[in-house]
Amino acid sequence: MKICVLPGDGIGPEITAQAVRVLKALDLKFEMEEALLGGCAVDATGSPFPEATQKAALDADAVLLGAVGGPKWDVLPREQRPERGLLGIRKLLGLFANLRPAVLYPELANASTLKPEVVSGLDILILRELTGDIYFGQPRGIETREVEGVQQRVGVNTMIYSENEIRRIGRMAFEAARKRSRKVCSVDKMNVLETTQLWRDVMNELAPEYPDVELTHMLVDNAAMQLVRAPKQFDVMVTGNMFGDILSDEASMLTGSIGMLPSASLNETGKGLYEPCHGSAPDIAGKGVANPLATILSVAMMLRYTFGMEAEAQRIESSVKKVLAQGFRTGDIYEPGTKKVGTAEMGDSVLAAL
Ligand code: NAD
Numbered sequence: 594m595k596i597c598v599l600p601g602d603g604i605g606p607e608i609t610a611q612a613v614r615v616l617k618a619l620d621l622k623f624e625m626e627e628a629l630l631g632g633c634a635v636d637a638t639g640s641p642f643p644e645a646t647q648k649a650a651l652d653a654d655a656v657l658l659g660a661v662g663g664p665k666w667d668v669l670p671r672e673q674r675p676e677r678g679l680l681g682i683r684k685l686l687g688l689f690a691n692l693r694p695a696v697l698y699p700e701l702a703n704a705s706t707l708k709p710e711v712v713s714g715l716d717i718l719i720l721r722e723l724t725g726d727i728y729f730g731q732p733r734g735i736e737t738r739e740v741e742g743v744q745q746r747v748g749v750n751t752m753i754y755s756e757n758e759i760r761r762i763g764r765m766a767f768e769a770a771r772k773r774s775r776k777v778c779s780v781d782k783m784n785v786l787e788t789t790q791l792w793r794d795v796m797n798e799l800a801p802e803y804p805d806v807e808l809t810h811m812l813v814d815n816a817a818m819q820l821v822r823a824p825k826q827f828d829v830m831v832t833g834n835m836f837g838d839i840l841s842d843e844a845s846m847l848t849g850s851i852g853m854l855p856s857a858s859l860n861e862t863g864k865g866l867y868e869p870c871h872g873s874a875p876d877i878a879g880k881g882v883a884n885p886l887a888t889i890l891s892v893a894m895m896l897r898y899t900f901g902m903e904a905e906a907q908r909i910e911s912s913v914k915k916v917l918a919q920g921f922r923t924g925d926i927y928e929p930g931t932k933k934v935g936t937a938e939m940g941d942s943v944l945a946a947l
Pocket of ligand 1: 659660676870871873883885887923925
């Protein structure tokens with residue numbers, strides 16, 4: 594069981610250090626190898642995704658990433674920027690499924706901009722397809738041609754999905770639902786887009802293989818509305834790259850606490866990249882105040898999805914719940930009456946709870 598650890602930039606090293614402590618405390622005999630990705634890799638080697646890191650990522654069963662990027666590197670040409678390292682590793686590992694839970698612990702219900710009763714206890718999982726759809730379809734571009742008798746610029750993108758691409762993310766959604774409340778809501782726009790009619794057809798064809806999971810369908814415009822109206826009706830939502838991009842951000846902000854949200858990106862063999870949803874937070878980097886819980890919860894996802902260790906994953910998640918119930922809060926989730934702690938103290942509390 595090999596884990597490649599990529600602390601990255603900004604608060605990345607601070608938060609991954611706490612997640613690694615949690616992994617070590619489980620005493621599960623993981624082999625861990627640290628490597629450079631992002632701005633730190635640019636500084637050391639000139640490349641955001643150096644060969645040594647590519648090798649380490651390929652050798653490992655799972656990758657734990659802090660975050661990459663920062664203003665220091667924003668002046669570089671696009672191909673040398675830290676974010677290119679992120680795209681590079683996703684491509685190299687063939688990560689086609691992005692899993693983003695949006696969980697709002699009752700203790701943090703006031704962090705949301707929605708009424709506490711609408712979001713308290715929220716626990717949904719969004720699966721976004723990552724490698725297809727209108728973001729990658731050909732033809733694409735901006736060209737000049739005659740439209741309605743006028744020469745003008747025309748922008749073109751192509752929405753395209755093959756049935757195999759839909760089937761593999763569909764299966765992952767059904768499998769994930771089996772580990773939760775056994776409900777999948779597939780989101781499409783089949784009333785207008787043929788690509789997503791195919792999406793709906795393939796999901797329906799898969800459903801008989803999972804008789805223990807309830808499949809429903811929703812049009813994306815309604816799904817966007819329902820997510821803010823009554824988000825607790827959902828368990829697993831599965832959708833394509835573009836709709837997933839938008840809905841997963843919408844869902845994550847329901848919780849109001851970006852420092853709490855983990856994510857997983859998986860390939861066909863179950864190998865995964867696990868990282869918090871937030872970025873490198875340059876404004877608080879090096880101050881020891883960042884919230885490490887999203888990264889610690891990403892480790893729980895790693896144990897669940899790559900290593901099949903459900904009990905250990907739940908141990909970490911219960912420890913996080915316990916720490917919140919005990920009143921420990923980093924600055925981003927602090928409320929008067931709770932105990933303000935720094936990054937390392939939050940790590941200490943999770944270890945104590947474990
Ligand atoms: P950000 O998520 O880094 O920060 C947004 C705000 O949330 C900041 O005020 C920050 O202090 C706060 N925040 C984020 N994580 C926190 C945590 N764990 N604890 C406490 N507060 C936290 O987003 P941004 O400011 O838009 O981006 C900063 C840099 O991060 C950019 O260079 C961007 O490209 C990069 N980024 C990287 C990733 C990634 O590595 N996957 C994702 C998003 C952004």
